[in-house]
Amino acid sequence: MKLIYVVIDGMGDLPIEELGNRTPLEAADTPNMDFLAKTGKTGLMYTVGKGIASESDVAVVSILGYDPFKYEVNRGPLEALGSGLTMKDGDLALRCNFATLGYGNALIDRRVGRGLTTEEATELSKAINEKVKLESYPASFEFKSTIGHRGALVIRSKEKCLSGNISNTDPAYTRIKGIGVAEPEAEMILKKCKPMDKTEEAKISANLVNEFTEKSRTILEEHEVNKRRVAQGKLSANVILTRDAGHRLPEFFNINEQYGLRFVCLADMPIEKGISRLAGMQIVDLPPPSKSLEKDCILRVKKLLEALPSHDCFYIHIKGPDEPGHDGNFNLKTKLIAIVDRHFLGNMLQKIKLEDYVVCVTADHSTPCKLKAHSDDPVPLLISGNKIQGDEVQKFSEKECKKGKLGILERGTELMPKLIMELKE
Numbered sequence: 001m002k003l004i005y006v007v008i009d010g011m012g013d014l015p016i017e018e019l020g021n022r023t024p025l026e027a028a029d030t031p032n033m034d035f036l037a038k039t040g041k042t043g044l045m046y047t048v049g050k051g052i053a054s055e056s057d058v059a060v061v062s063i064l065g066y067d068p069f070k071y072e073v074n075r076g077p078l079e080a081l082g083s084g085l086t087m088k089d090g091d092l093a094l095r096c097n098f099a100t101l102g103y104g105n106a107l108i109d110r111r112v113g114r115g116l117t118t119e120e121a122t123e124l125s126k127a128i129n130e131k132v133k134l135e136s137y138p139a140s141f142e143f144k145s146t147i148g149h150r151g152a153l154v155i156r157s158k159e160k161c162l163s164g165n166i167s168n169t170d171p172a173y174t175r176i177k178g179i180g181v182a183e184p185e186a187e188m189i190l191k192k193c194k195p196m197d198k199t200e201e202a203k204i205s206a207n208l209v210n211e212f213t214e215k216s217r218t219i220l221e222e223h224e225v226n227k228r229r230v231a232q233g234k235l236s237a238n239v240i241l242t243r244d245a246g247h248r249l250p251e252f253f254n255i256n257e258q259y260g261l262r263f264v265c266l267a268d269m270p271i272e273k274g275i276s277r278l279a280g281m282q283i284v285d286l287p288p289p290s291k292s293l294e295k296d297c298i299l300r301v302k303k304l305l306e307a308l309p310s311h312d313c314f315y316i317h318i319k320g321p322d323e324p325g326h327d328g329n330f331n332l333k334t335k336l337i338a339i340v341d342r343h344f345l346g347n348m349l350q351k352i353k354l355e356d357y358v359v360c361v362t363a364d365h366s367t368p369c370k371l372k373a374h375s376d377d378p379v380p381l382l383i384s385g386n387k388i389q390g391d392e393v394q395k396f397s398e399k400e401c402k403k404g405k406l407g408i409l410e411r412g413t414e415l416m417p418k419l420i421m422e423l424k425e
Contacts, residue, residue, distance in 0.1 A: 001386060001423050003261075003313040004304070004348070005360045007063065008340055009056065010322025012366030012379040012398060016330050024321065024330050024369070025380065026397040028337040032345040033361060033382070033396035039354070040384025042393045043406025045415060046376070047365055048179075053376045055173060055180040055244070056322075057271050059364040064279060064315070065416030066252055068179050074164055074246025075180055075271065076152070081249060082274025083144050083152040089248040090161030092205050095271075096143070096151040097170060098124065098237040101217070107188040110172055111149045112237045114323065118288065120225050121145035124237060127223055132215045136207045143216075143240075146270050147288045153242060155208050162208070162247055163201035167194045169213055170241035172373065180244045184373040190239060209242055216240050254280035259420050264307050266300055267317035276315060293320050293336055297343035305351055313423075317364075318344060325367030333369060357385045358422045361396070362415070381406060381415070383422060 013023040020027070046052075047059040048068060057075040058068045066073075076093035080086075087093050098116055100108040125145040134141060139157040146152060155162060168174065171186040175196075193209040195202035217239050220226060226236040255263050257280070265276035268286045277283055284303050290296055297318070304314060320340050324332040345361070363379040380401040384390075391405035402408075409415060 001356065001358065002308070003358045003360070003419055003423055005313065005315050005419065006345070007060070007315070007317045008321060008337070008361065008363050009317065009319045010325045010365060010367030010374070011337060011363035012377055013325065013333070014366070014368040014370060014375070014377065016369060019330060019334070023398055024334040025337055026399065028334045028341065030338060030341040030396060032341045032349055034394065036345070036359060036361060036384040037382045037393050037396040037400070039390050040382050040388050041391055041406050042380070042382045042396070042401040042404030043408060044378035044398070044401050045362060045381045045409040045412060046378045047412040049411055051376050053182040053184070053374045054365055055182065055374065056364055057244070057275065058179045059412065060272060060275050060317070062412035063362070063364060063415050064255070064275065065413055066279070067413050069177065071250040071252060072246070072248065073179060073250055075244035076164065077246040077249045078274040078278070079152045079271050080154050080274070081277060082270030082272070083146050085142055085144055085152055085154050087154050087249070092155040092162035092164060092208070092245055092247055094153045094209070094242040094245045096153050097241045098145070098149040098151065099239050099241045100235040100237065101190055101239040105190040107171070107190055109235055110170065110188070110241060113235045114148065114327070115234055116149045116237050118145070118147055120229070120237070121148065121151065123225050124220060124223055125151065127219050128216045131219050132212065134208055134211055136211045137204045139208055141212060149237070150270070151240070152270065153212070155205070155212070160204065161201060162205045163199060164205070164246035165196045165199070165202045166206045166209065166245050167191065167196055168243035169193050169209065170243040173243050175244070182374040184371050184375070190241070193242065205245070209245070213240060213242070249278060252279050256280050261312040262310070263313045263315065264311040265315045265317070266303055266307070267315070268296075269317070269319055272317045281315065282311070289319055293339045294343045297340060298347060301344060301347045301351065304348065322367050325369055326372055328369045328372045330369040354385045358383065358388070358419060359385045360419055378408060381409070383419065386422060387425060388422065
């Protein structure tokens with residue numbers, strides 16, 4: 001018996017008037033998810049906990065069975081690890097976004113309108129690494145652009161250990177009890193990085209981040225990539241936002257040893273790769289998301305089938321619907337959910353015998369189109385296959401899953417033990 005654990009990023013939502021007061025998941029054509037819901041058990045899940053509009057990293061850590069309040073979970077170190085950057089304890093790592101800054105430090109767009117190509121970002125990051133020198137304290141840095149507007153930053157000092165106990169310059173996220181959470185009503189102004197305790201390490205670290213922000217901004221403003229973009233009527237990638245700093249990697253238990261099973265991860269984004277690597281999973285090498293989710297889904301099924309003989313548990317993270325949720329584009333979100341259903345789940349179900357597998361489908365968080373941000377709403381959940389008896393639910397949706405046999409999971413950490421138990425039934 002094997003586990004196929006599919007996490008569809010940001011799939012959860014709230015009813016939308018233009019969709020007939022349905023969510024994008026309800027409105028989407030999802031015969032394969034509906035089939036799995038009919039033949040399996042369904043429910044809802046708070047991926048971290050009630051009242052917590054978590055970032056993806058915290059949510060993924062939780063639904064893989066690690067308590068984010070127990071482990072020191074900061075996105076910066078996880079993003080750095082997943083991006084291929086090296087960091088040791090005492091280095092400072094941060095998740096970054098290229099963004100567009102206007103007059104008076106007002107943020108025009110936190111993601112450069114999602115129009116910055118990976119090639120453009122690579123050129124900009126190369127210039128930053130070559131031309132910016134940190135002088136407020138003896139330190140060096142490595143900045144790496146990853147996919148589109150995204151990036152990671154590691155600052156190192158031989159003089160002193162640095163501290164991740166500093167605030168974000170990105171106003172869309174804040175830190176509560178050490179974990180990153182969304183700020184849906186935040187004022188879109190570039191923030192100064194501030195120490196969050198009275199230590200010299202935090203003060204030095206905040207100063208280094210502010211220095212990096214200002215000096216990189218100068219380089220970006222004058223770069224040919226941005227001059228060309230502005231001439232073409234595009235947004236300028238003229239500032240770098242930072243968030244979720246950390247100065248050490250969490251020490252997760254090895255997930256293979258914990259459950260006596262061989263885990264593998266199929267994900268294309270650095271954060272999921274970083275978390276999975278730290279958990280001890282093997283990583284299947286996947287290209288970055290293309291402009292065709294259909295082709296990406298087909299490739300992922302191919303890679304899954306290749307990995308089936310050599311592993312027991314398959315964690316598959318599909319980015320698709322999250323971005324249109326952030327952009328408020330409910331029609332595109334609906335379309336992308338249908339594409340995942342048809343070209344990933346539909347294709348996969350044609351190639352396996354469901355009775356030989358436990359299949360779980362859920363989301364890492366809700367990204368309601370009306371909020372354009374993560375929310376604390378519970379996400380739909382289904383567990384099907386093996387000898388699992390179906391409940392009365394006929395369609396996979398937020399509304400219908402509320403009636404399911406699984407009930408409401410109050411914490412995401414409850415899910416992985418349930419899945420392992422189903423495997424061993």
